[in-house]
Amino acid sequence: MDLEVYVERTRIGPCFVCAFLTGNPEYPHTTVFEDADHVAFLDRWPTVPGKVLVAPKVHVEHVVRDLDEAAYSRLMLFVREIAFAVEAVCEPERTYLYSLGSQQGNAHLHWHVAALPVGVPYAEQQFHALMTENGVLTLSPEQAAPMAARLREAVIARGVLKPG
Template sequence: MNRQAMDLDAYVARARTGPCFVCAFLAGEPDYAHETVFEDDEHVAFLDRWPTLPGKVLVAPKAHLEHVVRDLDEDAYLRMMRLVRIVARAVEQVFEPERTYLLSLGSQLGNAHLHWHIAGLPPGVPYEQQQHYALMTENGVLTQTPQERDETAARLRQVLTAAMP
């Protein structure tokens, strides 16, 4: 996996002072564009703009919600988690990771819109570069051409289309 350094200061400034990245993406703002891999009336799944692992996907509700426990009633939570699982299984089918990480990150200080990270750890990654290390942009982000991103999104869309009830 080829990695490049990320401008963390610019990223933090964007997360803390810019618009909500999910809402801006859904509104079609070009500076917040992402590759969508799945969308329904309530949710969207899209490729991480700064992936640390191949095929890293974010899943978010379309509504601007900020708390996974407080802002979702049980039925909405279960619908979202069902989609997280379906997307995670698609990531596993396409990338065959040795482990799949699922995390809900963000905070009131930045990236507040509720979202889940789905990241598959490729086989053979040394232990010291797994878990938190593998997810931290401080350790670099994957270099991808637009064509590679398009191909990843297309492969995931194909698997997700077949997987949806």
Template sequence: MPLDEPGARVPLDLAAYERRVRSGPCFICAFLDGEPGYEHELLYDDGAHAAFLSRYPTLPGYTLVVPREHVEDVIRDLTPEAYLRLQAVVHKVARAVGEVLQPERTYVLSLGSMQGNAHVHWHVAPLPPGVPYERQQYHALMAEHGVLPQTPQQRTDLATRIRAALAAG
């Protein structure tokens, strides 16, 4: 089903999401520490960086790439060398995601806020071919327009394909 068709996305309880990220633990650290309720599909882990599928994807294969160390400012908290190592992982993961999903465009950006989701993380968001222009770019990324429903099996299957592309790449 194309992303712009009715029913392709389901609403996300944005108020509950905001409460969780603003008052709960760092979701990235909680995930990496194995805390219940913060599970994600791990795609990549080199001991210094990790990548995993978003729990609330607005695009198929939406992936987050993070330093394992809790850092909150991409400029102040990372040396130039650490920043470039992180970018190399972002590139590697984005290429594998792209190989699996064949997007029209891959958006790569860092989002977050010191008020919630403060852990530095990069978004790898593959835009499927055929999305109308007015639903691309930030529109495609915004959870306010809903998230893609997915079963645990669908997440696992996609993660398996991306992990295989990473291993082959």
């Protein structure tokens, strides 16, 4: 991963979520699960195995101002169910849930669901484990597809979310 190119692309390129959802080949992601309003997909540059991004399908930029209470609750239920799937598949020591981005880059609201593997030394956990500057995992399409399938199966097995 070229961090400098990535940062430039987030700041001047199209919205990465919207580009992915419209099928822009420069923004490929592997879908884990989607319903009528939300999508979960594997992070292209994960720092931990099974890292998933979750976003509303509609371009929303601010988690508090841009969502009414019902939309916020539906989004958070979706995030929670994806996190349960990540935990079932990855069996982490801890699952991190966080939302990043700003008006300056990666503006489309999205949540990161990151499973901290068991046994990671404390000094390499938390922010350290999440920063691309500390390295990313490379997943080929042949590796990403089975991971997404296992995660999708775990979502479906819980029976809370309905595909859409």
